[in-house]
Amino acid sequence: MKIEQQRRVLTAIPGPKSVALQERRLASVAAGVSSALPVFVERAHGAIVVDVDGNQFIDLGSGIGVMTIGHTDEAVVAAASGQLEELTHAMFTITPYESYVRVAELLAEHTPGDWAKKTVLLNSGAEAVENAVKIARHYTGRAGVAVLDHAYHGRTNLTMAMTFKAMPYKTGFGPLAPSVFHAPGSYPFRDGLSGPDAAARTITYLEKSIGASDLACVVAEPIQGEGGFVVPAEGYLAALQAWCTANGVVFVADEIQSGMARTGRYYASEHFGVEPDLVLSAKGIAGGLPIAAVTGRAEIMDAPHAGGLGGTFAGNPVAAAAAIAVFGEIERRNLLAEAGRIEGILKPALLELQEKYPVIGDVRGIGAMLAIELVHPGTLDPNPVAVGSITAFAAQHGVLLLSAGTFGNVIRFLPSLAISDELLREAIGVLGEGFAAL
Numbered sequence: 001m002k003i004e005q006q007r008r009v010l011t012a013i014p015g016p017k018s019v020a021l022q023e024r025r026l027a028s029v030a031a032g033v034s035s036a037l038p039v040f041v042e043r044a045h046g047a048i049v050v051d052v053d054g055n056q057f058i059d060l061g062s063g064i065g066v067m068t069i070g071h072t073d074e075a076v077v078a079a080a081s082g083q084l085e086e087l088t089h090a091m092f093t094i095t096p097y098e099s100y101v102r103v104a105e106l107l108a109e110h111t112p113g114d115w116a117k118k119t120v121l122l123n124s125g126a127e128a129v130e131n132a133v134k135i136a137r138h139y140t141g142r143a144g145v146a147v148l149d150h151a152y153h154g155r156t157n158l159t160m161a162m163t164f165k166a167m168p169y170k171t172g173f174g175p176l177a178p179s180v181f182h183a184p185g186s187y188p189f190r191d192g193l194s195g196p197d198a199a200a201r202t203i204t205y206l207e208k209s210i211g212a213s214d215l216a217c218v219v220a221e222p223i224q225g226e227g228g229f230v231v232p233a234e235g236y237l238a239a240l241q242a243w244c245t246a247n248g249v250v251f252v253a254d255e256i257q258s259g260m261a262r263t264g265r266y267y268a269s270e271h272f273g274v275e276p277d278l279v280l281s282a283k284g285i286a287g288g289l290p291i292a293a294v295t296g297r298a299e300i301m302d303a304p305h306a307g308g309l310g311g312t313f314a315g316n317p318v319a320a321a322a323a324i325a326v327f328g329e330i331e332r333r334n335l336l337a338e339a340g341r342i343e344g345i346l347k348p349a350l351l352e353l354q355e356k357y358p359v360i361g362d363v364r365g366i367g368a369m370l371a372i373e374l375v376h377p378g379t380l381d382p383n384p385v386a387v388g389s390i391t392a393f394a395a396q397h398g399v400l401l402l403s404a405g406t407f408g409n410v411i412r413f414l415p416s417l418a419i420s421d422e423l424l425r426e427a428i429g430v431l432g433e434g435f436a437a438l
């Protein structure tokens with residue numbers, strides 16, 4: 001291992017070099033780009049991130065679920081560096097190359113559904129969402145796009161409109177794209193509804209407020225990411241998909257955060273018995289290189305005319321080589337099983353903390369996508385202040401923890417599947433100290 005897999009706090013957090021860099025950053029980087037923690041990172045490997053002052057953090061966020069197979073994974077680094085020397089760019093829509101095709105084949109193989117599939121590659125998650133909507137509109141000849149409350153789909157004009165939370169994503173950035181409708185979803189901890197009841201509520205909204213004949217697609221995250229790792233009640237997604245199928249509405253699963261082995265299956269949809277028409281991948285697909293995809297039923301994907309989809313850097317050869325390496329490593333190291341190992345350690349520990357600290361209202365998630373929702377004890381009132389205290393405590397003690405949630409009151413755990421039991425237990429220890437210090 002290039003970096004010892006060990007937590008090490010040498011300076012105050014942030015350390016002096018980070019503080020100096022932060023000054024330069026404030027003078028040169030737009031204020032709208034903020035950082036959760038003003039600690040400048042220098043290197044990373046496996047589950048450890050090293051900052052410019054030499055502090056080593058246990059990374060429980062993985063850059064929001066991107067470094068799923070671990071930082072600077074050897075196979076990914078070798079594939080990407082090798083590719084850099086062979087061909088850095090060609091633009092697939094001018095002259096194609098094999099790696100793009102191979103990524104499409106791998107996605108067809110590993111996304112849910114046993115039917116003919118096709119793929120378009122893009123640069124970012126938001127771009128994948130945009131393209132899914134373009135494809136669904138072309139296929140159906142309809143304009144309406146339905147999303148769920150608490151959803152996050154991106155920061156571009158269309159995806160900003162599809163995202164639920166105004167602040168910080170939408171406030172002041174309008175006008176927003178039209179024909180986007182926000183339907184109530186399923187949030188068992190807060191709405192207390194069963195899957196069928198929550199689905200009935202969503203479907204009533206879709207039928208009465210939009211009308212199926214004007215609806216091109218329903219876009220849903222099988223487990224909501226930014227919204228707070230909200231796991232829908234049992235049966236919810238399947239009922240929603242059945243309604244889509246019955247009404248000629250394209251069902252799109254935004255698996256940008258929940259996909260690529262994070263939950264112990266390639267795609268979280270599999271846990272819910274759902275086979276979406278279109279599946280979106282990004283984040284963890286290429287070990288940190290920017291690439292994203294829309295994959296789905298061939299007849300839907302083939303609806304747009306030749307030349308209708310593309311982009312300069314979309315499906316870049318270096319990122320595609322990295323993606324092929326990620327698929328290879330998931331198989332070779334049987335990483336799907338690692339998500340279960342992580343859940344087996346982390347979830348019981350979180351439930352134990354919940355028994356001790358009633359500020360933890362809910363423990364939820366699947367595999368290496370787990371979360372706790374903090375409340376004022378005995379109520380559902382969100383407690384974002386406690387989240388701030390815990391994440392700050394963790395950072396001071398060498399653990400990177402991310403928050404989430406519409407109310408900012410969720411702590412999410414997205415460790416790399418490469419994290420050892422030891423490191424995970426050590427991070428849990430720090431978390432426990434954080435709660436004791438609250």
Ligand code: PLZ
Binds near residue numbers: 124125127152226
């Ligand atoms: N869909 C489900 O989670 C990205 C955004 C962080 P991009 N989520 C993290 C931030 O503050 O910008 C995301 C997601 C889901 C779409 C996206 C968008 O992916 O690659 O950030 O465009």
